[in-house]
Amino acid sequence: MKRKGMSNIEARNIRNGLIFISPFIIGFLCFILYPTFASFYYSFNDYPIFKPPKWVGIEQYKTLLSKDPLFWRSLYNTFYFTIFSVPLGAIVALSLAFLLNAKVKGLALFRTIFFLPAIVPTVAASILWIWVLNPQWGVLNYFLGLFKIPGPGWLADPVWSKPALILMSTWTVGYDVVLYLAGLQDVPQELYEAAELDGASAWQKTIHIALPMISPVILFTVTMGLIGSFQYFTQAYVMTRGGPADSTLFYSLYLFRNAFVFFKMGYASAMAWILFVIILLGTLIVFRSSARLVYYRGKA
């Protein structure tokens, strides 16, 4: 008797559980599982959107890897952008958070100042920065001029276009600053006090207490930053359209071009899958290499 009652409850719980998560089940099947399989299938097909897909096997992957210089160019540009913008963003955000954590007056005001750029709509920020970076009339080169530094051509110069975009991305680190600051404020005060008794300097407290304590937050933001920068699109589309001389043709921009300008849906799908694999590998590498560096409080 009792047993039957239990299983009735279990059955009812399963039914109720499935009812509540049914929006996700439908969404998962329609907007994630189906398109994922479809995109995998298209990646083996020549599919100019107006004609039905035609099976070509791994031909498109081969073309991408061996015959398409723009593919490698876009990959290089994206790696370049990621390798500089993610660590630079983390360092700037961490420094700002440490400064704000020094029990300063006007904390809310400073935090707002550093956060505001992060909420400016991306297209508006892009247009603003085209003008900030204008080699002749822009305000950045004017400031550099005050220090007798000749400003480069920024977005007009293939050498300086990526650094310009990296600079702009550093302007929008506000979310990470807020995250790091919250993490720092969460560090138990006793740890600092104990270290002080042992004669630790401010620098030692930063390196040996604060940094390890917020290392999970750093891992989180770096991972998100990595994934985000591999999908970097809007700024490049609005500001440079990939130019000059393909120096800002980022991976997602080239993928977009193949899909919605040339309508090579199969080719773009193959690119999407390569991107997926790169992101998976990148995340895996970050997690593996950080395993010894990240400290989780809950664990022993």
Add this chain to the structure above:
Amino acid sequence: MAFIAKSLRRKDNLVVRNIYRYVLVYPALLGLSFVFMFPFAWLVSTSLKPDPQIFTFPPIWIPSPIKWVNYPRALTYIPYLKYFLNTLFISAANVLGTIISCSLVAYGFSRIPWKGRDAAFIVVLSTMMLPYQVTMIPLYIVFVKVFGWGDSFYPLIVPSFFGSAFFIFLLRQFFMTIPLELSDAAKIDGCSEGGIYWRIIIPLSKPALATVGLFTFMFSWNDFLGPLIYLSDENTYTLSLGLAMFRTQRYTEWSMLMAASTVMTVPIIFLFFFTQRTFIQGITMTGVKG
């Protein structure tokens, strides 16, 4: 003796800390504040300039006369109100869809113990790894070629009614902090799961729901790639798309471009100031507990 030495050191420490604060921290903060703020000053200043003062060296910071007329000019050159309403409609629909669907799903993943729940939740989390670019093309083909939804808002709205992993995760974490005893008590009183969801969990979760709503709003207000793919009729443009097109058409009229950018940014800054607490708490919730 030890006591005196200790208090001396503490005093030393205080002095050192104050020197450190006034010589290093404040100047650094002020300098960096300037670096983060000058683009805003440049934005507003340029938006109010008469044309000849735009191309000057050194730059003029305070335009004279102040050309307020740049704003009405920019706002009539692009049908700003229409784009604004389009964006508002899409964002509001996304907020509604996300809050309804994600709270239901999160309830199923946190308040009802059912077999296979944790395995299913791993599926939810794993969908976060999938880049938008992978699903973008098949979804475009289905929405536009099969459903004929090109130039409509459906492709930008409908998916939000079926949950998104990140917000499901966030709400689940929040729902788990509400004591299960509340549900048990309600069940004894004959309340169904639906009743518990609606009368207990939702009222207790207003801060978390506000965070989800706010982030969803910001995200769809800011979205560019989605509208770019699906909307080609000017009447359906969002602000992001309209502004980007404006830039390609009038790429030298900086005062108007800056005025239009300012007007797109101002509502978001207002929203931020009115919801600052929710905002900051929300960001903290995503990272520290994540």
